[in-house]
Structure formats: structure tokens, C-alpha cells
Amino acid sequence: MLIAGNWKMNGGQQALGEVRQLTGLITSKGAEILICPPATLVTQMAQAVAGTGISVGGQDCHPEASGAHTGDIAPELLKDAGAQSVILGHSERRADHGESDSLVQAKTRAAWRAGLRAIVCVGETAQQRSAGLTIAVVTGQLSGSLPGWSGQAALDQVLVIAYEPVWAIGTGLVPSNEDIIAVHAAIRTHLLQAFGPAGKTVKILYGGSVKPDNAQTILHLPEVNGALVGGASLKAADFARIINSV
Numbered sequence: 001m002l003i004a005g006n007w008k009m010n011g012g013q014q015a016l017g018e019v020r021q022l023t024g025l026i027t028s029k030g031a032e033i034l035i036c037p038p039a040t041l042v043t044q045m046a047q048a049v050a051g052t053g054i055s056v057g058g059q060d061c062h063p064e065a066s067g068a069h070t071g072d073i074a075p076e077l078l079k080d081a082g083a084q085s086v087i088l089g090h091s092e093r094r095a096d097h098g099e100s101d102s103l104v105q106a107k108t109r110a111a112w113r114a115g116l117r118a119i120v121c122v123g124e125t126a127q128q129r130s131a132g133l134t135i136a137v138v139t140g141q142l143s144g145s146l147p148g149w150s151g152q153a154a155l156d157q158v159l160v161i162a163y164e165p166v167w168a169i170g171t172g173l174v175p176s177n178e179d180i181i182a183v184h185a186a187i188r189t190h191l192l193q194a195f196g197p198a199g200k201t202v203k204i205l206y207g208g209s210v211k212p213d214n215a216q217t218i219l220h221l222p223e224v225n226g227a228l229v230g231g232a233s234l235k236a237a238d239f240a241r242i243i244n245s246v
């Protein structure tokens with residue numbers, strides 16, 4: 001199980017204090033824990049969690065390793081700062097910055113070039129769900145966003161998928177258990193078709209309004225291998241309760 005916190009554009013010195021508290025609140029040994037703060041905090045966060053088993057990730061990266069890209073961050077720079085993973089194709093980036101599947105694919109290749117694990121996000125909008133397009137949208141995003149893998153490392157060390165229905169992010173709404181099960185099963189089938197048996201090893205996270213009160217149920221559904229947590233990852237007590245649901 002992987003429990004990943006996405007701090008988005010939140011956090012500061014006070015939030016770093018929450019992380020220091022977090023380690024004292026974790027009782028479950030079954031979860032790998034990842035925190036993805038804003039890029040400015042990656043180095044301090046990596047220092048704050050050193051020796052705890054918690055790892056640090058970025059929230060996005062540029063496909064290039066360096067160059068004239070004002071305001072962007074290369075995966076190599078994230079890696080230098082202490083990140084081990086990077087979230088890619090989050091729906092807020094797909095919506096706010098018009099990120100296409102092919103750009104997400106280029107970023108995934110770039111993350112791999114830099115030695116980062118890519119957490120590739122997919123998910124349907126409310127309109128797409130109403131139109132019965134959920135599985136088609138999600139598998140289409142996977143087809144367009146995932147490069148082939150021929151590196152030395154095991155696939156599960158370099159790739160994680162996060163299923164995040166857009167309408168569930170930050171809204172308090174969550175799909176039914178049956179709907180989560182159906183989409184995760186379709187993602188698994190896609191991974192097996194794309195990568196062969198190694199596709200079985202890739203973790204599939206659910207994300208979208210995961211809270212202390214619903215984590216236990218969601219995390220025990222078939223093919224749910226963890227959670228990507230936004231708002232509830234900012235408070236140590238809430239994030240610890242989610243982690244302790246594993």
C-alpha cells in the first residue's frame with residue numbers, strides 16, 4: 001500500500017511541523033508513505049523525514065532536463081532536491097494548464113530519465129461519467145500518457161497510477177465502491193495489456209476526497225493499492241488516521 005499526500009499549493013514552515021508530528025502518530029507498518037509538497041519545500045521536507053521511511057515527491061516536472069523554461073522545474077532538479085517520485089497529469093494541471101496525454105507521456109519519460117518514480121493521474125469529469133464514458137476516458141488517458149518501459153528497474157519501482165475522478169477531488173464526493181472497483185479493474189486490465197505480467201505489480205491508487213472516515217473502506221477494495229490524498233494530507237492527525245487504516 002502506498003499512501004501519498006498531495007499538498008498542492010499549500011504548506012510552509014507550519015506544515016513542516018505537521019510532518020514532524022506525523023511520524024509519532026503512525027501505528028500501521030503496512031503503508032509506504034510519500035509526501036508531495038510544493039517544490040520550494042522538497043529539500044526541507046527531505047531533511048525533515050530523513051530516517052523515518054517517509055519519502056518526498058514533486059507535483060509536476062518539465063520534460064526537458066534544463067533550458068529556457070521560466071517557472072518550470074526539471075525532474076533532475078527535483079531529484080537533486082531530494083524527491084524520489086513525481087505526480088504527473090494531475091487533473092488540476094490537465095485543466096488549468098491544458099496538459100495533454102502526450103505531454104504527460106513526455107513528462108513520464110523525463111521522470112524516468114531522472115530516476116524518479118512517476119505517479120500518473122487519470123480520471124473522468126462529471127460530464128464524462130454522466131455520459132457513460134468513464135472507462136473509455138480513463139483507458140484512453142492511460143494509452144496516451146504511458147510510455148513503454150524497457151529500463152532495468154522493476155516496473156513497480158518507476159510507475160504508479162492514480163485514479164482520481166475529477167468531480168471527486170476536493171468536493172467531498174466519492175464514487176460508489178462498485179464504481180471504484182470497476183475502474184480499478186479496467187486500469188489493471190490495461191496495465192496487463194500494455195506491460196505484460198509486470199502490469200500486475202504496478203500500484204493503482206484511488207484519489208478524490210479520501211478522508212479518515214472513508215479510507216478504511218476504500219483501501220480494502222479490490223485492486224486499490226493505496227490512496228492519493230489532497231486536503232486531508234495537510235493535517236498530521238487526519239493523514240495519520242488514513243495511513244493507520246491500511
Ligand code: PEP
Binds near residue numbers: 169207210230
Ligand atoms: C488530489 O488533489 O489529488 C486529491 C485527491 O485531493 P482531495 O483529497 O482533497 O480530494
